[in-house]
Amino acid sequence: MNQSPQRDPKAYRFDVRPAGEHVRPQVSVVCTPAGIHFEDRQIPLPSVFWVSRRAGLVLVFARRHTVAFFGESGDLEDFARSVERGSDVAGRRSLLRPLAADVVVCTAGTEIAGTIGETPLDGLYLAVFTRRGLHLFAEDHEYTLRWPTDHAAETTDDAHGDAHGDGRPVLELGKGDASFGIRYLFPEEIRAVLQVASTVPAPPDTDEALEMFGKGEVARPLRAPLPDFSVGADTLQRVCEAAVDRVRIDPSIGESFDRRYFDRHFRTLGEIALGPLMLRRSAALEADSVAGAVQAMDAEQMRQDAIAAFRGVTEELVRVYTAEVQAVVRTKRLDRDKGEKALAAAGEPALRETTSKYIGALNPAFDAALARQQLLLQQLHARDLAPPEAEEASVEEAIRAWTNEVTKLDRAYVSAAAAALLEIGALWSDRMIPGLRALAALRARRLSKRGRWAILAIVTFFVAAALAWLARDLI
Numbered sequence: 001m002n003q004s005p006q007r008d009p010k011a012y013r014f015d016v017r018p019a020g021e022h023v024r025p026q027v028s029v030v031c032t033p034a035g036i037h038f039e040d041r042q043i044p045l046p047s048v049f050w051v052s053r054r055a056g057l058v059l060v061f062a063r064r065h066t067v068a069f070f071g072e073s074g075d076l077e078d079f080a081r082s083v084e085r086g087s088d089v090a091g092r093r094s095l096l097r098p099l100a101a102d103v104v105v106c107t108a109g110t111e112i113a114g115t116i117g118e119t120p121l122d123g124l125y126l127a128v129f130t131r132r133g134l135h136l137f138a139e140d141h142e143y144t145l146r147w148p149t150d151h152a153a154e155t156t157d158d159a160h161g162d163a164h165g166d167g168r169p170v171l172e173l174g175k176g177d178a179s180f181g182i183r184y185l186f187p188e189e190i191r192a193v194l195q196v197a198s199t200v201p202a203p204p205d206t207d208e209a210l211e212m213f214g215k216g217e218v219a220r221p222l223r224a225p226l227p228d229f230s231v232g233a234d235t236l237q238r239v240c241e242a243a244v245d246r247v248r249i250d251p252s253i254g255e256s257f258d259r260r261y262f263d264r265h266f267r268t269l270g271e272i273a274l275g276p277l278m279l280r281r282s283a284a285l286e287a288d289s290v291a292g293a294v295q296a297m298d299a300e301q302m303r304q305d306a307i308a309a310f311r312g313v314t315e316e317l318v319r320v321y322t323a324e325v326q327a328v329v330r331t332k333r334l335d336r337d338k339g340e341k342a343l344a345a346a347g348e349p350a351l352r353e354t355t356s357k358y359i360g361a362l363n364p365a366f367d368a369a370l371a372r373q374q375l376l377l378q379q380l381h382a383r384d385l386a387p388p389e390a391e392e393a394s395v396e397e398a399i400r401a402w403t404n405e406v407t408k409l410d411r412a413y414v415s416a417a418a419a420a421l422l423e424i425g426a427l428w429s430d431r432m433i434p435g436l437r438a439l440a441a442l443r444a445r446r447l448s449k450r451g452r453w454a455i456l457a458i459v460t461f462f463v464a465a466a467l468a469w470l471a472r473d474l475i
Contacts, residue, residue: 017067127182317351328342358419369408
């Protein structure tokens with residue numbers, strides 16, 4: 001039986017790059033419980049052992065396929081979650097189990113370009129950086145580079161011809177006859193790797209007893225103090241009051257058009273703008289573990305929520321002003337085109353640009369929080385596979401770094417929302433209220449001279465007819 005349209009899987013549009021091949025632009029990609037489908041290919045979900053989120057792309061590693069998907073961040077995140085739900089969790093654990101005794105610095109999907117002696121080392125690899133070395137995995141390929149390296153540096157890849165990679169930072173590593181660059185790492189990951197790549201690791205533990213359990217199976221979930229959020233009910237009130245104070249209210253437009261009117265208006269705008277951050281803050285505070293808090297404060301999902309919220313602020317602003325213009329037009333019995341001119345004078349595109357520029361300015365804060373979030377999740381995953389007595393210093397450091405970035409994002413988000421509302425208050429003072437005042441000062445529509453003569457002729461005709469009828473009765 002065919003599926004109903006409501007149950008059809010979602011189709012995404014991504015640029016797709018299978019390992020060893022060129023990029024295929026705007027390919028239709030569908031993820032079903034059976035696998036990932038694009039063009040004439042299928043990647044069975046049970047064969048997927050790793051999904052790596054990078055800036056602007058998702059890399060999928062399976063036993064016989066490795067593919068990079070480039071696209072919009074919201075679609076990529078939705079796609080990655082769908083793939084992870086059906087992926088091989090046991091395979092992922094078995095992959096990292098041999099590294100459990102080491103301390104994992106970070107894990108990332110990468111592109112490698114270089115050589116080992118005369119042999120090219122090119123393609124998409126899952127890179128696991130530990131305190132002892134680098135481990136690369138892709139399909140049936142595996143390679144290990146032990147620290148310290150002869151060369152380790154961060155560069156940029158401006159000379160690369162790949163449209164999806166120009167300007168990305170690159171980690172260069174070299175040791176003996178091996179020399180290669182690693183792309184798609186976050187700057188924070190590169191800095192973390194550079195700290196260990198040139199150091200001599202401590203001697204390995206001589207106790208080779210086999211651990212029966214990983215720490216994730218016997219230890220309680222980690223908990224940690226959450227950021228000191230600045231957003232809250234008092235913050236919302238303060239932001240809204242500052243915006244209302246910016247408005248030069250003109251009572252001549254109408255008795256109801258007073259401060260209480262703008263208190264309600266900006267309260268609505270503030271709740272829309274700050275809503276995503278407040279909801280995620282509440283969810284993070286209720287989480288019973290660090291992993292739960294990270295999921296609640298997911299930077300990429302918050303970015304999408306913020307974009308929708310700031311657009312909602314614009315939609316509400318346009319709706320309110322349009323309603324006020326229409327009310328003046330009805331009260332003054334003005335021509336509809338005068339109302340349309342007043343709306344055009346307010347500059348709806350400028351109103352939309354007012355909020356969009358503030359959400360765009362938040363992208364660096366979202367990117368930094370996302371990078372720290374990925375590093376923390378990697379550390380938490382490595383902790384689950386580590387022996388029960390393994391140290392947790394790296395995890396604690398990752399938690400502190402993530403907390404700092406979330407705190408910065410919280411402050412930046414509140415500042416952006418406050419600035420947007422202040423500018424909207426200025427727009428009411430400088431453009432929208434003067435527009436309403438000018439509209440209210442217009443005279444009601446009048447009939448043309450020809451129309452007035454026509455009405456006079458009709459009235460005269462009926463008066464004459466009435467007099468004639470009365471005269472007939474008197475005769």
